[in-house]
Each structure stands twice: as C-alpha cells, then as structure tokens.
Amino acid sequence: MISSESELHVEELEALLRDQGFHRVAFLSTNGLPRRLAEHPQISVLGQGTFLIAALSCYPREQDDASAPGDPHALIAPFARRNYYGEAVSRLKTVVRILCRDHGLSKQALRIFCNSRLPEKPLARLSGLGSFGKNTLILIPGLGSLFVIAGLFLPFPVTGITDYPRPSGDLPPTGPDVRFDLCGSCRACQDICPVGALPEAGRLDEKRCLQALCTETVPFSEAFRRAWGFRFYGCQSCQEVCPHNRALSLETQTNLGVLGPSLSLKRLLSLSFLELKEVVRRSALDRSWIPPRTLLRNALVAAGNRRDQVLLNFVARHRSSDDELVREAAEWAVQRIECGHD
Ligand code: SF4
Ligand code: SF4
Structure with a gap:
C-alpha cells in the first residue's frame, strides 16, 4: 500500500541516499522525458513516476599494476576491481527498506536499477547528474567518469523535483540541448x-x-x-x-x-x-x-x-x-x- 507517497520530498530522498554514501543524487520525472526516451521499451513499461539517479565513486587510490619480478599481471579497470555495482544495489536496498518502513510503500512498487537495460546514461544526463563527455561517458565534477550509476524508480511523483538539478550545487547548469559542456576544446x-x-x-x-x-x-x-x-x-x-x-x-x-x-x-x-x-x-x-x-x-x-x-x-x-x-x-x-x- 502506498499511504504517504505525496509526503515524499526530493530533499528527504537525497538525504537518504547521501546517508548511504552515494556521492551525487539527481531526480527526473517521467513527465520531463523527451519522446525518444519516453517511448524506450524499458521506460514505457514502468509507467509514470520519478527516477532517482545516483552516482557512487569507483575511484581507487591504489597502484594500477601489482606485477612483481617474475610474476607479470593482467590489468583490471577501476570500475571492475571491486563490485561497486553490487555495493550500490545493496545500499539502495537499504533505502527501499527505510522508505517502506517510514512511508508504507510497497517494496514491489520500487524498482532498483544498476548496470541495467534502462538507458542509464541519457537518464543521468537529463536529470542533471552529469554531462556527456566526448568519450560517451557521463562526467561529474569531483567524480570525473570514475563512478557507477544506480537508482530507483518510484511509480509516483515526488515533491520538489522542479528544484533539480540544483542551479548552484555541485553541478554546472545543464540542459538537454547542451552537449559535451565539460569538455570544451579537449579531445x-x-x-x-x-x-x-x-x-x-x-x-x-x-x-x-x-x-x-x-x-x-x-x-x-x-x-x-x-x-x-x-x-x-x-x-x-x-x-x-x-x-x-x-x-x-x-x-x-x-x-x-x-x-x-x-x-x-x-x-x-x-x-x-x-x-x-x-x-x-x-x-x-x-x-x-x-x-x-x-x-x-x-x-x-x-x-x-x-x-x-x-x-x-x-x-x-x-x-x-x-x-x-x-x-x-x-x-x-x-x-x-x-x-x-x-
Ligand atoms: S573508446 Fe578506446 S580508449 Fe575508450 S574504452 Fe574504448 S578502446 Fe578504450
Ligand atoms: S574530451 Fe577531454 S574532457 Fe571530454 S571526455 Fe574526453 S578527455 Fe575528458
């Protein structure tokens, strides 16, 4: 039963995700989706609601190659060195448990996504979480491209969403028509x-x-x-x-x-x-x-x-x-x- 969905405010959701260690959070209403995304089969099947999209750093403070004399190694990219995807899902499950407990929401109604078939990067871009880089990855100031994207789909509107992306927060002003706005002339x-x-x-x-x-x-x-x-x-x-x-x-x-x-x-x-x-x-x-x-x-x-x-x-x-x-x-x-x- 969804008893108090109307009481959910983006600031409460953001605080919940920050408490779980997510480094950036953004929101996107399905009302704001351009047609090409609204008609995406993985999105249209969800119906109307709100995407809560978060970034979890996978930046590792470690050497990139642990080879030793006589023991050459093969290298693993930072995002795969630990199961950051599994970690993000585990943290989101905690968020879901809290939402169900405090707002009477149905666990089945909330959809966690991470490394999924949803077009996560375009959603992250549209939500203002970050901008596309010329390498097709999402860039976020302070996280670069070294993070995993994870999120929740809530099948109802939440209040305060028009405040996102924040005009003077961690992110630069963005809009769906601006491309590579963090790249400049770099290539x-x-x-x-x-x-x-x-x-x-x-x-x-x-x-x-x-x-x-x-x-x-x-x-x-x-x-x-x-x-x-x-x-x-x-x-x-x-x-x-x-x-x-x-x-x-x-x-x-x-x-x-x-x-x-x-x-x-x-x-x-x-x-x-x-x-x-x-x-x-x-x-x-x-x-x-x-x-x-x-x-x-x-x-x-x-x-x-x-x-x-x-x-x-x-x-x-x-x-x-x-x-x-x-x-x-x-x-x-x-x-x-x-x-x-x-
Ligand atoms: S685009 Fe080039 S540099 Fe980047 S991951 Fe692919 S092969 Fe590597
Ligand atoms: S163009 Fe430069 S700033 Fe943009 S993604 Fe590529 S390397 Fe990064």
Whole structure:
C-alpha cells in the first residue's frame, strides 16, 4: 500500500541516499522525458513516476599494476576491481527498506536499477547528474567518469523535483540541448584511444572498442591483439587522460567482489574455466554475459604482450585447448613470447 507517497520530498530522498554514501543524487520525472526516451521499451513499461539517479565513486587510490619480478599481471579497470555495482544495489536496498518502513510503500512498487537495460546514461544526463563527455561517458565534477550509476524508480511523483538539478550545487547548469559542456576544446580521449573507437566526439564504435571486446567471442585481429596491451578486463585509456579524472579523492569502501588492480598471469593461466569462474564469483565480472573463455582469451593476449619468458609454459598448455578461441590466442601468445621482439 502506498499511504504517504505525496509526503515524499526530493530533499528527504537525497538525504537518504547521501546517508548511504552515494556521492551525487539527481531526480527526473517521467513527465520531463523527451519522446525518444519516453517511448524506450524499458521506460514505457514502468509507467509514470520519478527516477532517482545516483552516482557512487569507483575511484581507487591504489597502484594500477601489482606485477612483481617474475610474476607479470593482467590489468583490471577501476570500475571492475571491486563490485561497486553490487555495493550500490545493496545500499539502495537499504533505502527501499527505510522508505517502506517510514512511508508504507510497497517494496514491489520500487524498482532498483544498476548496470541495467534502462538507458542509464541519457537518464543521468537529463536529470542533471552529469554531462556527456566526448568519450560517451557521463562526467561529474569531483567524480570525473570514475563512478557507477544506480537508482530507483518510484511509480509516483515526488515533491520538489522542479528544484533539480540544483542551479548552484555541485553541478554546472545543464540542459538537454547542451552537449559535451565539460569538455570544451579537449579531445584527449579521442586522440589516445589505441584503436580509433572514438571517431567523432560522442560516437563510440563498439566494434572497435576494447572495452566492448572484453566479452566478445570472436578472435581479435592482429592489430587489436597488439593494442590490447596487458588488459585482463576493461579499457581505461580514454578515462586516464581525461582532465576530470585528475585529483579525485572520493572513494567507496566495499569488500564486495574484490579482484584488485591486476591478477597474476601465472595464476590465471593455471585455471580451468570452472576455476576461473570461481575466482570472479560475486565480482563485477560475475555476469552471465561474460563467459570464462573470453576472460581466459584476454589473459592469453595480455601474456603475449608481456612477452615474458616466465609465462611461456603457462601459455603453451592452452595450445591444446578444446576451445578454438583459447587455442588461437595461446598460439599467438606463444609465438609472441618466443619471438621476443616486434
Ligand atoms: S574504452 Fe578504450 S578502446 Fe574504448 S573508446 Fe575508450 S580508449 Fe578506446
Ligand atoms: S578527455 Fe577531454 S574530451 Fe574526453 S571526455 Fe575528458 S574532457 Fe571530454
């Protein structure tokens, strides 16, 4: 039963989310959606109501590569080093419990979303949570692009929503017609992308993007294998160069799904598919759309690019794999390590 939804004010909701450690919060009424979003199948099915959209920092104050002499590692992008998505959902569940307790709301009526099929980035942009960067990610002053988006859909209006985005709060004034308003003349992300996946400002070529290729089950081309570098999961190049990601300080403490900045290639290449799945269990990589065979392929390509003789036997054992994706990557990696030069 929804007994006191009309009493809900955005300031109360914002305070609840801030109490749970979310670093930024914004709101959006379905009344304010442009037609292309209102007709989005994942949105139209929700009906009328209010999106509460929040950002949780995934900035890590740690080294990016824990390799040691004789133990080269494969690298993990910051957003996947801990399960920030799971952490955000857990915190939102607490918010839902409080709302149900204090306002008599029905738990079933409130929809949590995080890394979902909703168009979360356009919703974040429209709500004023942040602005689009030319690398197609949302930028928020003070968080850069190093955060996860999570939120709640409330199937009713809340009061005070017209005050958002705040004109003089953490965010600059924004409007749906302003694009790349935090980028100015910068194009560092486009210039640094190792595979030219940002041919125009705000246009990502997913067929080229290394982030998208992490879970792709077709073999990488030679050029993409070399561009892959030491990655295990995630590509961060277009975020590393972004001026908005410098001098960040807001962090999120979580023990959920801790993988760390990198994983030992000797260890990764000693694992079966099942064992690899166990290593990433409950982490950000524990997703149905991330097959272990693609993770093993990623590790093999990273090992090939490490070109460290210490990895040769670990790579070579996969030349006889039953999985063609793995076998082919192992063959390439062995040749690359044995060759020893470009
Ligand atoms: S994630 Fe990597 S490959 Fe994709 S656009 Fe950014 S730099 Fe390019
Ligand atoms: S690197 Fe520059 S152009 Fe790219 S998103 Fe950051 S500020 Fe914008």
